[in-house]
Structure formats: C-alpha cells, structure tokens
Amino acid sequence: MAVWGKQGLGWMVAGVVMTAASLWASDTPPAESERPPLKHVPSANCGACHQEIFLQWSNSMHAKSTALTDPIHGAVYRMEAGDPSEEGVTHKVTKSFPACLQCHAPIAARDKTTKLDAKPMYAEGVNCVACHTMTHFKGVQGEDGKPQLGASAYDYSKDSLQGPEGAFHGKQPIPAPGGGAEPKVNAFPHQARSALFKSSEICLGCHQTMVNPQKVAVCTIGDLLLGKEVKETKVKGKEVKETRDVVAPTCQSCHMPVLNGFASHEILGGHDPEKVRKSVALTLVAREDDGKIAAAITLKNTLLHTMPNSAPFRNMVLKVTALNDKGEVVWSNFKENPDKEDPQAFLILKLLNNEGQPVMPPQATKIGPDSRLKPGEKRVLNYSLPASGVKSVRAELFYNLITKPMMEKLGEQLPEELKKPALVGRADAVL
Numbered sequence: 001m002a003v004w005g006k007q008g009l010g011w012m013v014a015g016v017v018m019t020a021a022s023l024w025a026s027d028t029p030p031a032e033s034e035r036p037p038l039k040h041v042p043s044a045n046c047g048a049c050h051q052e053i054f055l056q057w058s059n060s061m062h063a064k065s066t067a068l069t070d071p072i073h074g075a076v077y078r079m080e081a082g083d084p085s086e087e088g089v090t091h092k093v094t095k096s097f098p099a100c101l102q103c104h105a106p107i108a109a110r111d112k113t114t115k116l117d118a119k120p121m122y123a124e125g126v127n128c129v130a131c132h133t134m135t136h137f138k139g140v141q142g143e144d145g146k147p148q149l150g151a152s153a154y155d156y157s158k159d160s161l162q163g164p165e166g167a168f169h170g171k172q173p174i175p176a177p178g179g180g181a182e183p184k185v186n187a188f189p190h191q192a193r194s195a196l197f198k199s200s201e202i203c204l205g206c207h208q209t210m211v212n213p214q215k216v217a218v219c220t221i222g223d224l225l226l227g228k229e230v231k232e233t234k235v236k237g238k239e240v241k242e243t244r245d246v247v248a249p250t251c252q253s254c255h256m257p258v259l260n261g262f263a264s265h266e267i268l269g270g271h272d273p274e275k276v277r278k279s280v281a282l283t284l285v286a287r288e289d290d291g292k293i294a295a296a297i298t299l300k301n302t303l304l305h306t307m308p309n310s311a312p313f314r315n316m317v318l319k320v321t322a323l324n325d326k327g328e329v330v331w332s333n334f335k336e337n338p339d340k341e342d343p344q345a346f347l348i349l350k351l352l353n354n355e356g357q358p359v360m361p362p363q364a365t366k367i368g369p370d371s372r373l374k375p376g377e378k379r380v381l382n383y384s385l386p387a388s389g390v391k392s393v394r395a396e397l398f399y400n401l402i403t404k405p406m407m408e409k410l411g412e413q414l415p416e417e418l419k420k421p422a423l424v425g426r427a428d429a430v431l
C-alpha cells in the first residue's frame with residue numbers, strides 16, 4: 001500500500017484506507033511537490049471514479065456558472081465588469097476585484113485571477129473541489145461588517161477532501177473506470193464534515209444574499225429557509241417583530257434527493273421548467289352569471305421559497321384568455337404588457353432607482369413592490385369578462401428567466417431558448 005508523506009492527519013481523522021490507486025492513473029502517486037494543490041484538481045479527475053455524479057453536475061448550472069459558459073450571466077458580467085478571458089478586470093463601479101467571481105467562478109476568486117480561460121477549473125465554475133474543500137461556513141458578513149460572499153464566506157482545507165461522512169460509509173468502492181478488476185480509491189484523504197455538508201450552510205455562502213454596489217440586497221432567500229420564523233404582532237398599537245428559530249428543511253432535502261444511492265448533483269432550478277412546474281399549483285373555476293363570466297384562478301406556492309425566487313429578474317406571468325367555439329381568442333387579460341395592463345398577473349420583485357423607476361439589479365438603489373408568491377401562499381385572482389360568444393376560459397402560467405427590458409438590452413447575445421417563456425401551468429374551464 002502506497003502511503004504518502006504528509007497526509008496523516010486528515011487520514012487518521014477520517015479513517016480512510018488507501019490503496020495503490022491515485023488520481024493520476026498511475027499506481028504510484030506523484031511526489032507531493034509535483035502534485036497540483038487540491039483546489040486545482042479538475043472535475044473530470046473526480047469524474048473518473050464518480051462517473052454518475054460527474055454527469056449530473058456537468059448538466060447543472062453549477063457547471064455552467066461562469067461568464068464563459070452561462071450566456072445570461074456572461075452578458076451581464078461583460079456589461080458590469082469586462083472580458084472574462086482577460087487578467088486584471090475590475091468591477092466598473094466598485095473598481096475592485098469583481099465580486100461576481102466569488103460565486104460564479106469560486107476557484108478563480110480563490111486564486112484572485114479574472115482570466116477564466118487560464119485553467120480548466122476556473123471555467124468549471126462551481127466545481128467539485130469548490131464545494132468539497134470547504135470546512136466551515138463563516139457567514140456572509142465579515143467582522144468588519146462588510147459582505148463576504150461566495151468563496152470568501154468559507155474556510156478551506158488545502159489537502160483533504162471534505163464530505164458528508166468521510167469516504168468510507170459502508171458503500172462499495174467504485175469500480176475502476178474501464179471495468180478493471182482493481183477498485184479505485186481516491187488518492188486524497190477525506191474528512192467528514194457532516195455539520196457543513198448536511199446543512200444549508202454549504203449553500204448559503206452563495207445563495208443567502210447578493211448585494212449590488214449600492215449595498216441593496218437584490219436577492220435573498222426566505223427567512224423560513226434559514227430556520228427563522230418572523231412573526232409580526234401589534235402590542236399596544238405598536239408593530240413588534242418577533243424572530244424565533246424553527247427546524248427548517250435543508251436545501252439538499254429538495255435539491256439533492258438520493259438517486260441510485262447517491263445524493264444527486266443535478267441541483268435543478270429556474271433553468272429546468274419541470275422543476276418550476278412542480279412549484280406552483282394552478283386551478284381555475286369559471287361561472288357564467290348575468291351575461292358575465294366570473295373566473296377565479298388560484299395559485300398555490302408549494303415551496304418554502306418565494307416564487308419566483310432568488311435572482312430578481314426571474315418573473316412569472318399569468319395569461320388568461322377566453323375562447324369561442326372555434327378555439328379563437330375573444331378576450332385576454334392583457335395584449336402586450338401585463339405589468340401595465342393587468343399588474344396582478346405579473347409576479348416579480350421590483351428593483352427601483354431613486355426616482356422610483358424599475359431598473360436592472362446593478363443600478364437599483366431600493367427594493368420596490370414585491371408581487372411574488374410568498375412561501376406556501378395561496379392567492380386567488382379574480383376576473384370578470386363578457387360572456388357572449390365564450391365557450392371556454394384558459395389560464396396559463398409562464399416563467400421567464402429575465403425581464404422584457406433585460407431582453408431588449410442583452411437579447412442579441414442570448415440564445416432563443418433562454419428568451420422563450422416556459423409554460424409551467426395550465427388549466428381550462430369549459431362553460
């Protein structure tokens with residue numbers, strides 16, 4: 001059995017057994033001086049053994065999170081910072097290292113570089129070692145009160161992989177790639193960090209909040225998900241806000257279900273209409289009365305998130321149409337712009353400038369009205385329309401990754417499929 005020089009500690013702690021296989025395909029691990037640091041191990045190396053997890057991750061937005069690989073983030077990054085293949089790029093407003101990289105390209109941020117094509121693991125975005133070297137969550141606010149977001153919210157191990165249980169937790173070792181008889185065992189020592197990997201803390205460094213240069217928190221995750229319940233009551237006419245800790249499900253419990261015996265790394269969200277479809281239940285009841293149709297549409301948010309969630313430009317639009325017996329549309333709740341024509345049908349968190357105009361997140365100076373569905377909320381939207389010639393009423397719920405103004409500004413740089421509204425709910429009522 002090959003034993004490497006300095007790995008004793010992590011090894012003893014985790015109780016990992018080493019065999020002669022290494023990350024570098026040969027049976028003799030390279031001398032420590034010749035090994036790249038753990039944070040520079042590309043995900044494909046991990047994928048040699050963890051094939052299924054590697055494939056799941058490769059298809060996830062975590063693997064496509066950089067300005068080189070995500071067209072939407074790429075367009076905004078180029079506008080706010082600069083060319084992701086250049087060194088020395090700074091944020092145009094703060095004039096400092098672009099904070100975006102702390103979350104969208106965490107290994108580049110840890111190396112303080114902005115040239116994302118310089119090494120494969122920079123362009124890999126939120127890759128295996130970005131998460132599996134984390135040892136401790138420090139919180140998203142530094143001791144000086146300044147935000148410490150993404151990669152800077154964690155402490156790291158330089159040389160041992162971190163995971164929920166330490167490597168050996170009673171499962172079969174993964175067979176060697178190519179079906180060789182000798183099972184391969186990871187050459188890096190493992191340490192168990194269940195407190196981090198089994199809690200939401202592993203996600204919150206990047207997902208809890210995002211502040212723009214004006215220090216406006218343009219995206220936040222609901223308090224309930226952080227295990228806090230906020231109760232507002234009135235005591236002697238005064239508003240009192242009470243916060244208490246509650247047992248909340250972890251992010252992993254919904255986003256990393258166990259598939260084929262392993263926690264799935266697909267980690268789906270807004271880019272997957274199937275996932276969004278599961279989040280809102282849509283029902284429609286329509287009644288004719290006295291030459292009018294009364295239609296009641298119920299939207300039930302099944303999540304502990306607001307819906308839509310997270311990135312502030314995500315939005316949902318409810319389209320209500322009345323059809324005649326030929327299936328032609330004879331009435332609709334809006335023609336062009338739901339925000340102007342039927343505001344209740346437009347679900348979004350608005351970000352405003354000082355004049356109260358809706359602006360893109362980087363320019364926002366304050367949070368505006370929030371028409372999103374609250375966690376668990378059941379909302380009924382009522383419509384009244386002329387009954388003449390109407391055979392059926394239809395309600396359709398669409399999800400958009402970005403807003404219309406953003407589309408106009410960045411549209412040319414984006415592929416069509418990211419601009420198309422996704423149909424995530426539909427109900428019909430025949431009269």
Ligand code: HEC
Binds near residue numbers: 073103205210
């Ligand atoms: C604290 C971590 C963090 C920082 C810092 C951050 N982001 Fe993000 N960003 C995220 C997360 C998490 C998402 C995914 C949110 C979602 O899916 O709703 C995201 C999503 C986005 C998206 C949408 C991408 C898509 O495919 O729809 C854009 C655009 C974006 N960020 C731009 C930026 C820019 C530009 C910066 C720097 C000025 C930045 N972000 C800084 C965490 C961060």
Ligand code: HEC
Binds near residue numbers: 202
């Ligand atoms: C966004 C952070 C993140 C990234 C990126 C990530 N992981 Fe994980 N990984 C986790 C978390 C969290 C768990 C624990 C999940 C649980 O137990 O609920 C985990 C668990 C695992 C496990 C144990 C699975 C099990 O159920 O026994 C393996 C193996 C693993 N990851 C390998 C990888 C590999 C290989 C990659 C890259 C292809 C990768 N991870 C990328 C966060 C991440």
Ligand code: HEC
Binds near residue numbers: 049186
């Ligand atoms: C040579 C094969 C091999 C390579 C390469 C490899 N691993 Fe593993 N890994 C294993 C085996 C075997 C286990 C134990 C599996 C088990 O018990 O289920 C394991 C377990 C894990 C676990 C689970 C630990 C826990 O706490 O439960 C994580 C996380 C993990 N590996 C991450 C990685 C990452 C990240 C890389 C790339 C830097 C990597 N592995 C490269 C073979 C490998």
Ligand code: HEC
Binds near residue numbers: 252
């Ligand atoms: C190092 C930062 C980082 C960590 C840690 C991290 N994420 Fe992310 N996550 C991101 C970024 C950046 C994006 C946005 C990618 C994009 O759209 O460009 C994202 C996107 C997502 C999405 C949206 C995917 C989609 O289809 O649009 C989900 C869901 C998600 N993350 C869940 C998680 C969960 C659950 C965890 C913890 C297990 C986690 N993330 C940990 C940075 C991170």
Ligand code: HEC
Binds near residue numbers: 200225254269275307
């Ligand atoms: C009760 C299940 C559940 C829990 C718990 C949960 N999520 Fe989600 N999450 C979902 C579903 C379903 C979606 C898809 C709907 C959507 O895109 O908003 C989603 C969407 C997302 C998105 C993408 C939002 C968008 O519109 O692009 C992000 C990012 C995300 N979750 C992060 C997290 C994080 C971080 C946690 C832990 C703090 C968490 N989630 C906890 C179910 C859950």
